[in-house]
Amino acid sequence: MTYQSIALLFLMISTNICFAQEATTKVDFSSDKWKTFGAVEVKEFDSKLSTCILDGTGIAYLDGIDFQNGIIECDLYSPSPKAYLGIVFRVGSLYNFEYIYFQPHTSGKWDAVQYDPIFNRSATWQLYNGKEHQAAANIPTKKWFHVKIEVADDLAKVYLDYNPKPVLSVKLKHEYITGAVGVCSYHPAIFANLKITKHAPVSILQTRPLPTLDDKTYISxxxxxxxxxxxxxxxxxxxxxxxxxxxxxxxxxxxxxxxxxxxxxxxxxxxxxxxxxxxxxxxxxxxxxxxxxxxxxxxxxxxxxxxxxxxxxxxxxxxxxxxxxxxxxxxxxxxxxxxxxxxxxxxxxxxxxxxxxxxxxxxxxxxxxxxxxx
Incomplete structure (x- = not known):
């Protein structure tokens, strides 16, 4: 095989990796593939079949979805002023997953949208703060709002209420694993119309690249x-x-x-x-x-x-x-x-x-x- 042929083959493979896409899945909230933990209940709310977290902390994820890259969309509703309701993805276990949530009680403030990767069962929002991991946004109480999250390898973009401009673009901290997709909240929350579109990996990397640390005055x-x-x-x-x-x-x-x-x-x-x-x-x-x-x-x-x-x-x-x-x-x-x-x-x-x-x-x-x- 000639050099030109090898290069062409690699280009074809790379193109398939970058642009292959599966059909969108509209999630059935009554499916027996849902795994639920905490105060989680499936019921009709506002004429929509919904996953409801009634009190305290709850998480529900769709087992076997094997999501790595793609688009997650969902309608969210907070019945009380204080809540931390959001989307979880790349759930390998309840110990480690990606989590992006929304706070109606800090609507308009710097942390209304928060990226909070869970490591070994621990929330880490105190570590991942600032404009790289938080955003100001209007998050309503007792009103539906739409969330779209686009995930591509180590990057996630968060969109609210069909606005074409992302409210937050965040570099993800976990490895590029495949895992489940679901919903989570601390305090009551309601979720409906969950849709998942899986994309193929943008790159073939499966682990986080080592960081470039140029400033040697930091003890790294x-x-x-x-x-x-x-x-x-x-x-x-x-x-x-x-x-x-x-x-x-x-x-x-x-x-x-x-x-x-x-x-x-x-x-x-x-x-x-x-x-x-x-x-x-x-x-x-x-x-x-x-x-x-x-x-x-x-x-x-x-x-x-x-x-x-x-x-x-x-x-x-x-x-x-x-x-x-x-x-x-x-x-x-x-x-x-x-x-x-x-x-x-x-x-x-x-x-x-x-x-x-x-x-x-x-x-x-x-x-x-x-x-x-x-």
Missing amino acids: NWLVSEPYDNFDFAIEKAFLKEAFITKWHQIGAEENYLINLNRYFTKSASKNTVLAKTMLISEKAQTKTLHFGYSDKIKIYLNSKELFKGDNRFNDTGKYDDRGYVLDQHKSIELPLLKGKNDLIIEVAEDKFGWGFIAKLEDLEGIEIRNLKQ
Whole structure:
């Protein structure tokens, strides 16, 4: 086979991958393929056969749909002012899936639309905030509104009420897996007219590409311990208790230099805290500023001396500063570095909604960040 023939064959295959499309499926809400969890009921509402989440938390997904890329459309209705109603997709299990939801109680504000990937059973909206993951929009109460989500590999675009302009374009955080499609809400919600159109993959990649991390002042590689129980920081200097920490993992930052601990660990009441450590090599004794953001609680040590203790948990006041977001350069402290090796250790504890941190040095003049090995 000639080079030209090989190139033509590859082009034909690539074209089929990019443009192949299956027919739209109008979902039967009474199908026995639905898997439901929590307060979920199928009934007629407003002359429409609907999936209703009556109270508390509920999720329902259509098993066996094997959705990776394509279009999801649905009509949503919130009977009460406060709700977090939305669409779940690429549901491999109830532990890990993509979730985009809508908040009528913050209609018009910065977080009326929220991308919230679920990692190891944990919501992560405190980690994924800002214009890349949230959007202002008008989300009504006691009125139907239409949602369309277009998914292509690591990109999802969200459209409201047939507006051709997306209200949110978000880079997805999970692997490019196939999985179920469904609905979910915290507080009462009603869903009708669910339609699913499956597209073939845009690319043949099935895993997230490694991020490009150009700014070397961010500490993007850490040695992180297995989780243990120390949410109230009752155990002082856990890193000095060798028998207490069973295992260490090398964990790298994401494209925004975030360390998402929920990606690697399942938080529980008895396993809610980790240690993260790295080493700073300084050419001389000097002071450098460390900028950081975190959730929910943190202690920072340098050479076994505690330098900072903070609490950034969610408080339900409606104020931006009380949301518990992990923000780049949210806080700053001075690091009194010794000449030679300096052990930087961060202890991070989690309650809910996102477990992680970002850390950055003011500059690298006279400093080397040395990655530690397991």
